[in-house]
Amino acid sequence: MPKTPMHCPFCDIIGGAGEVSVCYEDAVAIAFMDIQPVNDGHVLVVPRAHYERVDDLPRETGLHLYGVATRLMPIIQQVTGCRDLNIVVSSGSAAGQDVFHFHVHLIPRRAGDGFDVPLPFPGSAMPDRTRLDAMAARIISALRDPMASPTPTPAPAA
Template identity: 40%
Template sequence: MSGDRCVFCAIARGREEASVVFEDDTVMAFMVLQPVTPGHLLVIPKSHAEGLADLPDDAGLRVWAVAHRLGRALRLSGLRCEGVNLFLADGEAAFQEVFHVHLHVFPRFAGDSFRLQADWRVHERRRLDETAAAVRAGMAALDADPR
């Protein structure tokens, strides 16, 4: 989806409504329409980036810096907040539904309904070392990419 048909781009341009919490030249943060818990926010880059591969480093750093600050603000907000989750889904397999990078920031508390289900078994060191080597190879490929 291009920026022309992207709901988050429309919000960033002021063409769609949003309950904005923070905005600067690079990013915007606003309330989620269907929050996991009260205080659930999205932080987006204002320029369209479908996924992490499309997100310039400087914009990504700003998204995370603002999310960090908002997470701290949630704890001081008076909203029920015993913890904070930062969640970013990159790609359809990761359950990304709106294809414009967005970082969820939401308060957590005992008894809330949010759950992540996975196979949490401990893996053997050999397997972890092999996986670490694959990630290091990916990092080397990024370093070699002239972009």
């Protein structure tokens, strides 16, 4: 069930109380131009229902938003002339989220545009393989735990 926020600028936009340049909408999602774009063509894909973080988002809604994003990506590339693109989701303040209504950034990129999401992160050291293997084993174990909550839903068959 979506949370009702105290105040959410994206809920204002969805409710018609704010200026917005919409480039896509349907019953579940709306996509509009970012008012502080990294580059021309920077689009936000947003669920109409209010979910603060990625872990609040129902799986079906997340799949739908990703579908909208992949539909918009080649069009954004075409109209901006940018072949390169970042898809960015920030979930939580430590991850850089500043509007607490889940959203996906589609950011067209040009060489030398000054925006950077440096991966690999220059401050990280390469861990020992045993540490990587141990973390992978913990994740596998959690995925297989039938008592874990919430139980991951298997992906639909293709």
